[in-house]
Amino acid sequence: AQTVTQSQPEMSVQEAETVTLSCTYDTSESDYYLFWYKQPPSRQMILVIRQEAYKQQNATENRFSVNFQKAAKSFSLKISDSQLGDAAMYFCAYRSGTSGTYKYIFGTGTRLKVLA
Amino acid sequence: ETGVTQSPTHLIKTRGQQVTLRCSSQSGHNTVSWYQQALGQGPQFIFQYYREEENGRGNFPPRFSGLQFPNYSSELNVNALELDDSALYLCASSRGLETYEQYFGPGTRLTVT
Numbered sequence A: 001a002q003t004v005t006q007s008q009p010e011m012s013v014q015e016a017e018t019v020t021l022s023c024t025y026d027t028s029e030s031d032y033y034l035f036w037y038k039q040p041p042s043r044q045m046i047l048v049i050r051q052e053a054y055k056q057q058n059a060t061e062n063r064f065s066v067n068f069q070k071a072a073k074s075f076s077l078k079i080s081d082s083q084l085g086d087a088a089m090y091f092c093a094y095r096s097g098t099s100g101t102y103k104y105i106f107g108t109g110t111r112l113k114v115l116a
Numbered sequence B: 001e002t003g004v005t006q007s008p009t010h011l012i013k014t015r016g017q018q019v020t021l022r023c024s025s026q027s028g029h030n031t032v033s034w035y036q037q038a039l040g041q042g043p044q045f046i047f048q049y050y051r052e053e054e055n056g057r058g059n060f061p062p063r064f065s066g067l068q069f070p071n072y073s074s075e076l077n078v079n080a081l082e083l084d085d086s087a088l089y090l091c092a093s094s095r096g097l098e099t100y101e102q103y104f105g106p107g108t109r110l111t112v113t
Helices: none
Strands: A003-005 A010-014 A019-021 A024-026 A032-039 A046-052 A064-069 A074-079 A088-096 A104-106 A110-115 B005-007 B010-013 B019-024 B031-037 B044-050 B053-057 B064-068 B074-078 B087-094 B108-112
Touching: A003 A088, A003 A104, A010 A019, A019 A110, A024 A074, A032 A064, A032 A074, A046 A064, A046 A074, A074 A088, A104 B031, A104 B044, B005 B087, B010 B019, B019 B087, B019 B108, B031 B074, B044 B064, B074 B087
Parallel strands: A010 A110, B010 B108
Antiparallel strands: A003 A024, A019 A074, A032 A046, A032 A088, A064 A074, A088 A104, A088 A110, B005 B019, B019 B074, B031 B044, B031 B087, B044 B053, B064 B074, B087 B108
């Protein structure tokens, strides 16, 4: 069975600085997708960034980028130029790419605080 | 394009009662998944519906059941509520089974007393 682990329950970053959130996962599959979701106090999950396992190039979305290390099964999120609006819970998620139920498996989350 | 909506926003029920939560998928989406998010935890997969048929289930007892309607809206029903059922219930829709991106609704906060 696949698992997703986020070992940092809480992180803090100064506004305009850079922060990295960690995520490791375990799977025996070769075809899968990884995601970072943001959940602000409004509760709605917002997709931040996604990575296809077959792509070697790390995904980037504006101030958000990932460091995808497939062999190490590591998928960290880097937020550059942190803004107050980045404060939220961040969840790492895994989705199988093989046929079947395309459910997401989530980690326990990291609460990010942005200090003014 | 309207987003995923859920109703009600909040709900308080008594142990032993039954509850129905509703989800309206994003336009053009035929797949919906339901998740339970306990306080301080990540979402846990309950089940998924594709074109009105259940397409997989997580580790939840049979008292958690669902429906998907021809317009692809969906219901989550929970019978014989227990205190541990208190959680945020999220639904997520996608354009198809093999579309990897899911769009989440704002959730229904269920409190069981």
